[in-house]
Amino acid sequence: MITTLLLLLLVGQPLSGPALDVKTNEVASLLRCPVCQGMSVADSPSEMAVNMKHQVREMLARGDSKEQILESFERSYGQFVLLKPKFKGVNSLVWLLPIVAIGIGVFVISRTISRRRAGHVIEVEPVTDEVSASRALRSPLWIALVAALVAVGAWYAVQPKAAVEAQEPKPQPESVVVDPAKQLEATIRQSPDNLEARIALAKLYFDRNNMMGVFDQTQYVLDRSPDDSRALTYQAFVRIAMGQPQNAAKLLARATAADPGLTDAWIGIAWIKTEDGLPAEAQAAIAEAGRRHPEERERLARVYADMKQRTQRRDGG
Amino acid sequence: MNAALGRVLILSSLLVSTVGAFVAFAAGRTRDAQSLKWARRLAYAFSALMIGATLVMERALITHDFTVSYVAHVGSLSTPMWVTVASLWSSLEGSLLFWGCVMGIYIAIATFFTRERHREFMPDAIGVWLSCAAFFSLLLAGPANPFLTVVSQGDGPGPNPLLQNHLLMVVHPPFLYLGYVGMTIPFGLACAALIKGSLPSSLLKPIRESLMVPWVFLTFAIMLGGWWAYEVLGWGGYWAWDPVENASLLPWLTATAALHSIVVLERRGVLKGWTVTLILSTFLLVVLGTFMTRSGVFNSVHSFTQSAIGPMILGFLAAALVFTIALLSMRINRLESDGNFDGAVSREGMFLFNNLLFVVLTFTVLIGTVFPLVVEALRGKQMSVGRPYFDSMVVPIGTLLLFLLGVGPALPWGKATAKQLRRALLPPIVGAVILLVVGYAFGARNPWTLITLAFGGYAAQVTLAQMRSPIVQLRKSPRRIAAHVVHAGAVIVIVAIAISSTMRYTQEVHAVVGQPVTAGAYTLTLIGIEERQEPHRSSTVARFLVAKNGVQKTILEPRMNHYQTMREPIGTPDVYSTIAGDFYLSVLNIDPAQQSVSVNVIVTPFVGWIWFAVILMGLGGLAAVLPSVTLSVPAETIATEALVA
Numbered sequence: 001m002i003t004t005l006l007l008l009l010l011v012g013q014p015l016s017g018p019a020l021d022v023k024t025n026e027v028a029s030l031l032r033c034p035v036c037q038g039m040s041v042a043d044s045p046s047e048m049a050v051n052m053k054h055q056v057r058e059m060l061a062r063g064d065s066k067e068q069i070l071e072s073f074e075r076s077y078g079q080f081v082l083l084k085p086k087f088k089g090v091n092s093l094v095w096l097l098p099i100v101a102i103g104i105g106v107f108v109i110s111r112t113i114s115r116r117r118a119g120h121v122i123e124v125e126p127v128t129d130e131v132s133a134s135r136a137l138r139s140p141l142w143i144a145l146v147a148a149l150v151a152v153g154a155w156y157a158v159q160p161k162a163a164v165e166a167q168e169p170k171p172q173p174e175s176v177v178v179d180p181a182k183q184l185e186a187t188i189r190q191s192p193d194n195l196e197a198r199i200a201l202a203k204l205y206f207d208r209n210n211m212m213g214v215f216d217q218t219q220y221v222l223d224r225s226p227d228d229s230r231a232l233t234y235q236a237f238v239r240i241a242m243g244q245p246q247n248a249a250k251l252l253a254r255a256t257a258a259d260p261g262l263t264d265a266w267i268g269i270a271w272i273k274t275e276d277g278l279p280a281e282a283q284a285a286i287a288e289a290g291r292r293h294p295e296e297r298e299r300l301a302r303v304y305a306d307m308k309q310r311t312q313r314r315d316g317g
Numbered sequence: 318m319n320a321a322l323g324r325v326l327i328l329s330s331l332l333v334s335t336v337g338a339f340v341a342f343a344a345g346r347t348r349d350a351q352s353l354k355w356a357r358r359l360a361y362a363f364s365a366l367m368i369g370a371t372l373v374m375e376r377a378l379i380t381h382d383f384t385v386s387y388v389a390h391v392g393s394l395s396t397p398m399w400v401t402v403a404s405l406w407s408s409l410e411g412s413l414l415f416w417g418c419v420m421g422i423y424i425a426i427a428t429f430f431t432r433e434r435h436r437e438f439m440p441d442a443i444g445v446w447l448s449c450a451a452f453f454s455l456l457l458a459g460p461a462n463p464f465l466t467v468v469s470q471g472d473g474p475g476p477n478p479l480l481q482n483h484l485l486m487v488v489h490p491p492f493l494y495l496g497y498v499g500m501t502i503p504f505g506l507a508c509a510a511l512i513k514g515s516l517p518s519s520l521l522k523p524i525r526e527s528l529m530v531p532w533v534f535l536t537f538a539i540m541l542g543g544w545w546a547y548e549v550l551g552w553g554g555y556w557a558w559d560p561v562e563n564a565s566l567l568p569w570l571t572a573t574a575a576l577h578s579i580v581v582l583e584r585r586g587v588l589k590g591w592t593v594t595l596i597l598s599t600f601l602l603v604v605l606g607t608f609m610t611r612s613g614v615f616n617s618v619h620s621f622t623q624s625a626i627g628p629m630i631l632g633f634l635a636a637a638l639v640f641t642i643a644l645l646s647m648r649i650n651r652l653e654s655d656g657n658f659d660g661a662v663s664r665e666g667m668f669l670f671n672n673l674l675f676v677v678l679t680f681t682v683l684i685g686t687v688f689p690l691v692v693e694a695l696r697g698k699q700m701s702v703g704r705p706y707f708d709s710m711v712v713p714i715g716t717l718l719l720f721l722l723g724v725g726p727a728l729p730w731g732k733a734t735a736k737q738l739r740r741a742l743l744p745p746i747v748g749a750v751i752l753l754v755v756g757y758a759f760g761a762r763n764p765w766t767l768i769t770l771a772f773g774g775y776a777a778q779v780t781l782a783q784m785r786s787p788i789v790q791l792r793k794s795p796r797r798i799a800a801h802v803v804h805a806g807a808v809i810v811i812v813a814i815a816i817s818s819t820m821r822y823t824q825e826v827h828a829v830v831g832q833p834v835t836a837g838a839y840t841l842t843l844i845g846i847e848e849r850q851e852p853h854r855s856s857t858v859a860r861f862l863v864a865k866n867g868v869q870k871t872i873l874e875p876r877m878n879h880y881q882t883m884r885e886p887i888g889t890p891d892v893y894s895t896i897a898g899d900f901y902l903s904v905l906n907i908d909p910a911q912q913s914v915s916v917n918v919i920v921t922p923f924v925g926w927i928w929f930a931v932i933l934m935g936l937g938g939l940a941a942v943l944p945s946v947t948l949s950v951p952a953e954t955i956a957t958e959a960l961v962a
Contacts, residue, residue, distance in 0.1 A: 079699075158460055
């Protein structure tokens with residue numbers, strides 16, 4: 001049965017029934033779920049993976065071959081989406097290096113055995129006594145003092161960077177807040193320390209251009225959780241609006257360091273770079289965001305085009 | 318108060334370990350007995366300070382002292398006691414503190430057990446241990462300080478929900494740390510041997526034992542991590558070749574290779590430099606693994622611990638790498654052997670091939686893990702190396718290892734005659750055929766699975782025969798028996814992995830309350846959906862009645878858990894395990910309004926055998942260490958008495 005199945009696949013016959021299920025799983029396990037953490041489309045329960053799996057299923061049902069499907073996904077998502085790298089270009093190294101390692105290993109072993117069998121004995125140098133340290137270094141007190149200085153120096157060197165790392169669960173950038181601001185404001189009145197609600201509210205305020213509101217909410221969050229990447233990002237947006245691009249850039253750098261997957265932070269960086277007249281760097285930031293969230297590429301392209309247009313209009317007028 | 322006390326203890330441990338490292342290295346140069354004594358005292362002092370700091374943190378956690386930054390960060394009044402205690406390793410700063418504590422315990426024990434011995438090597442070994450200790454103290458005193466004073470908010474968010482979601486996640490990290498940190502001890506001993514330029518056979522025992530103990534913990538840790546993934550993540554698998562999983566596997570592979578090459582070294586006096594190299598690599602891979610887990614360079618389930626300490630660990634890795642390479646290149650030729658080989662078709666020959674395969678396996682996993690990073694750094698392109706790659710590379714190597722596991726122990730040491738070879742190698746073919754036929758009868762058709770079954774049957778028969786062999790029985794050698802127990806466990810693990818991964822069956826099922834649905838031989842009936850409240854979470858539970866071939870088997874309750882700090886619910890599957898296999902239900906979607914549930918049904922044969930066989934491996938490893946620790950003194954006395962007589 002398997003051979004007939006394979007033959008059918010080679011000529012690209014449309015599939016159906018259990019054979020389709022099996023084949024869908026097989027192809028989906030070769031594709032990486034772009035929004036998950038290293039999971040295959042077959043294993044991931046995320047919405048995006050489910051959609052991609054349906055896509056695979058449809059293509060198989062239409063009669064596309066495995067290779068065609070993989071190629072089509074590679075065209076739209078990049079080689080990132082292939083869990084099994086192709087034997088092509090630099091990527092072939094990942095296949096070749098282990099095989100080369102086996103070759104070297106077998107060679108070394110065969111030489112070791114043949115040499116040892118020949119009774120070849122390597123001359124061993126006598127171990128020389130190493131009492132060569134200077135007299136000053138020998139005094140235990142000296143050593144202890146120097147060591148203590150090293151310890152204090154090292155401690156001093158790492159001190160200023162000390163900061164409590166906020167490890168809030170990572171936000172899902174694609175999740176959109178549908179609740180109106182009123183509802184969130186009520187939630188916050190009830191539980192002032194609901195930072196999630198405050199961030200959601202800040203985002204909403206930002207969309208409505210209420211910069212003071214964004215500032216207040218993000219400031220509140222940052223006081224409690226100084227490294228919250230979303231709070232940093234929206235605070236940065238306010239700073240840009242206030243005409244403090246330097247401050248904003250610093251906040252965004254911290255935001256992307258804390259969570260490189262945050263699209264809005266990259267958009268903020270692109271914004272500052274565009275304002276500074278550095279289109280190449282702006283584009284790099286947008287590309288970085290797109291690379292992390294391939295599904296948002298279209299939106300990013302739109303935002304970036306809009307950004308450029310605005311700057312040009314302002315500079316022109 | 319707790320915060321200030323903790324800071325004082327951490328700073329003191331930094332001071333003590335740094336001074337201790339300098340004093341120890343100086344003692345190595347001067348051979349001054351007094352300095353060595355002081356180095357030992359400082360090692361004990363470091364242990365005491367680190368354990369003290371950890372106890373202070375536990376007190377702060379249990380008494381909910383929210384003025385301590387770490388408690389404010391992971392503590393919560395609403396979590397149950399076991400979660401509160403385990404919060405120590407739920408986030409970066411605390412887990413590093415715990416790490417320091419484990420290091421303190423290891424260093425104290427190692428210093429104690431070597432107090433009267435290896436006088437030539439101990440100063441440098443203690444120096445290396447305390448240098449590593451000083452680095453971790455520095456992380457704790459600086460960028461990862463858990464004892465900062467903050468204004469109390471009265472309550473905290475509680476630890477990461479993933480930690481609270483399952484007991485296995487609570488026990489997995491301590492085992493991992495016990496495995497990781499313990500590799501510092503053999504590393505120090507191996508460095509000392511290189512620094513002195515000699516590796517006498519008396520030093521092999523402490524090296525082997527100090528390697529075996531963390532190996533056992535690492536073995537358990539890897540298994541617990543896989544078991545956790547299986548019980549919690551809901552996709553029905555236990556190993557995804559995630560970078561962080563690989564990080565725990567890499568040092569395990571080299572440590573396993575080293576444990577084998579030490580046997581050859583003890584027996585034949587060869588492979589000194591090679592064994593030392595494997596031990597050094599094990600430690601470097603531990604540091605690399607720490608970097609991978611703690612820096613967040615990889616996007617993975619474990620990266621909730623990402624932080625700014627990445628660059629510092631990378632710096633430590635670079636320093637350790639330069640140090641070991643320099644040491645090896647200057648001294649490895651002094652460690653040359655006292656014996657020689659008698660040909661490839663012998664037990665020592667098989668040990669060599671075993672080492673080759675383990676190293677190639679390590680190299681392959683390492684390449685597959687870091688290759689995407691390198692490509693991204695050099696060419697700016699993102700690529701993936703995932704499960705299909707690892708499966709296609711690792712399965713053949715693993716199968717070959719299983720083959721060696723059968724053939725190696727069957728062969729005699731040294732040169733063998735053709736007749737001896739026939740007598741050793743032919744009988745186990747019976748075992749191979751039996752397991753192959755049984756597997757085929759139960760429906761195994763995948764060629765790799767069939768090969769694995771055949772090799773597994775061969776290895777099983779060899780292992781059982783060896784355990785009963787007159788030599789082992791006569792000598793009552795616990796180490797030999799222990800080795801065979803580990804091998805038996807390994808055979809079961811490899812066979813169970815082959816069967817469970819190639820013969821599993823999945824199906825998506827949509828169930829409405831009261832209406833039975835079938836999935837293979839099983840029938841599922843959704844009894845109801847209920848909401849459950851606990852202090853730290855609320856759950857939506859789907860209750861299923863499970864029947865197989867019409868006979869009622871069990872009730873399963875896969876669920877969705879909601880945590881206050883997480884927007885998305887975490888699904889928790891439920892499993893019905895039997896000796897023959899597992900029936901696994903993972904919720905995709907619960908609709909209380911429609912009284913319907915979508916579940917993924919996963920039937921995996923044999924999977925439970927993996928956990929128990931790994932436990933068998935670990936216990937075998939422990940057995941190899943424990944008797945020799947207790948018997949070591951009498952054994953030596955007997956030896957000297959024999960000499961005197």
